[in-house]
């Protein structure tokens with residue numbers, strides 16, 4: 001089966017046949033002429049924000065083409081990657097019928113999106129050392145399994161999955177492999193994005209929320225086969241990325257020197273925290289991390305979590321996740337914040 005047919009076979013028929021909303025302006029605003037815009041019931045008095053944003057975010061996507069080495073037809077943008085993940089599920093999983101594979105311990109939003117959309121999830125746990133269990137994943141899939149969600153680096157464990165393992169799944173799985181690279185800037189050589197054009201079933205999701213320091217503006221990116229991106233564009237709200245977000249992200253794309261510096265600082269701070277706390281008696285394991293956080297096994301996670309709260313520090317207690325009993329997930333902060341964390345941990349009772 002050719003690639004186009006394969007993708008259309010995975011997608012929900014309603015989305016394939018959907019006639020999307022089209023703004024009249026889309027056809028005329030970019031043909032170079034200065035037009036009088038009386039088509040969208042806006043307030044005509046210019047304040048920089050009175051017009052609807054470009055629905056296809058052309059300027060921003062053009063800059064992303066250069067930054068990411070992909071084609072413009074391979075990019076879809078959403079209101080954070082949370083929204084992108086939900087839209088992917090809407091496009092490809094029929095409610096009450098299709099399934100998605102998730103790999104616990106994993107990012108919690110995949111299950112939430114599945115629940116919202118009435119999609120059954122098939123959990124296939126990671127191995128003991130938090131690697132992909134390829135035979136188990138392949139054994140778990142059924143004819144109704146449309147997608148696999150793989151966060152790499154993984155949240156909450158922090159490790160990357162081998163690109164070779166992901167490629168194996170891409171070859172063997174007749175459905176979409178969604179690689180969620182929210183933290184990939186911290187592990188740049190591990191991105192699978194350079195292989196995007198080799199696979200019609202690879203989707204890479206990235207975000208401006210983590211290394212790029214723009215969690216507040218909400219911009220998630222989805223890279224995939226143009227056919228998939230076409231379907232995603234059909235179901236999005238017409239003006240889903242606002243003017244302010246597009247402007248701030250365009251500016252941030254010119255500030256990558258600063259981001260590199262910040263990332264180096266964050267990674268150095270991560271090493272420093274780990275060095276300082278590793279020999280404390282209630283710290284049992286610090287798992288290897290490729291991200292701006294790390295997972296640590298302690299003697300009693302509820303007790304240590306509450307002790308940190310008492311000292312004014314909030315970390316995450318993911319202990320209910322598969323294979324994460326008595327763990328805490330700690331984000332690397334500023335040097336001052338990390339000093340407070342280290343001093344709080346170092347002054348805790350050992351029992």
Ligand SMILES: Cc1ncc(COP(=O)(O)O)c(C=O)c1O
Nearest residue numbers: 080081082107151155182207209
């Ligand atoms: C693996 C993973 N994917 C996606 C997200 C959501 O990111 P965004 O802020 O772009 O919605 C997070 C946030 O914690 C995450 O850890």
